[in-house]
Amino acid sequence: MRLEGQVEAARFVAGRPARIAAAIADVRGAPRPDAGLSTQMMRGEDVVLFDEAEGWCWIQSERDRYVGYVADTALEPRGGAATHVVSVPRTFVYPGPDMKLPRGDALSLGTELVVTGAAETRGTAYALLASGEAVIARHIAPVGRHAADYVAVAEELLGTPYLWGGVSAFGIDCSGLVQLAMHMAGREVLRDSDMQAATAGEAFDPGLDFADLARGDLVFWKGHVGIMLDATTLIHANGHTMMVSREPLREAIDRIGYLYGGPTGFRRP
Structure with missing residues (x-):
């Protein structure tokens, strides 16, 4: 019922609780192994199971409300709360x-x-x-012991391979890096970069020549997000290096702008 008004369907059901059992569960946009990766969920994540057919389950994450299909082997009954x-x-x-x-x-x-x-x-x-x-x-x-600095968490993931839809230290995308790092610091944000650009922290003007940027600020482009390490350096999971890497902000703006234009917004979590 929680998806009513958000997705089109002939009927809506209440769903039942389940938990991700696989170390990493690929969440797809269609119930097929060749469907594109929408996101991933990790072992222990609580979900709601709405439908099950032919080896696929339609689920929704309890954490960020993301929906999609996972293989039925990726799920188990929900047990006690994580410790x-x-x-x-x-x-x-x-x-x-x-x-x-x-x-x-x-x-x-x-x-x-x-x-x-x-x-x-x-x-x-x-x-x-x-x-x-x-x-x-x-x-x-x-559970409940949080990192003091979410940017330091992101730095621990330097060199992690870039993976479209990835959310883990085995492969991660730009918004996955932001979400995972903030989660470890006890700060929840939505999954995709456009969602983060609309809701993470507060929008602000970085000033002339980006002089007011500081550690932890988020810089958004169309379809991309990076985290400021300091006033001039970005850390981001990106398709240019195909890993989580550091890059001077100015160089990133020039390089990304060639194909996708300049930054579309700045937010301070």
């Missing part, structure tokens, strides 16, 4: 509390987990999951 979140760019899940065991999933920064216990093996501390699996305890933080 911890992965706080490093990437980590592994092991079948038990021993790093010498064959690793299972690789998890991204921002993945939410339900920790049920603790163990130590050869001096390494592990957090135990209900499944019996284990993760390195130093690689997670309690």
Whole structure:
């Protein structure tokens, strides 16, 4: 029912709670494996399941209300609330509390987990999951413990490959970088750059020659967003370097302007 008035459909249903079980679930615009990637959701993310047919599920994220199709194997029933979140760019899940065991999933920064216990093996501390699996305890933080500086989080992702629709430390796009970094700092924004350009923080005028830009400010172009590292340098996931990279703002404006025009707006979260 929550989608009524937002999408066209012959009928609307209330939906039922579910949770992402896959380390990274691709969310597509159509129920086909060759459909384009709209976004992704990470293990532990709560969703509402509205429809299921032929191996595909139509879902909506509880966090940012994004909708799309995921494979039915990517979902599981919703259990207890997450207790911890992965706080490093990437980590592994092991079948038990021993790093010498064959690793299972690789998890991204921002993945939410339900920790049920603790163990130590050869001096390494592990957090135990209900499944019996284990993760390195130093690689997670309690839910509610937020980074002080969302820009510093973005800097931890330098070199991450660019992926259209990506949201994780395995592949990320421009607005995904903004969303993930802010999420780790306890600040929620919407998924796409046009949504962020309309709602993230407050719009402002950067002044003559962009003199009033500061660390953390967002710079928007048509279909793109970057984060200011300081008054003159941008960090962004971009298709030019095909990774998260630093770039002088002036150089980015000149390069992007050749195809897409100049900045369309500035916001201070």
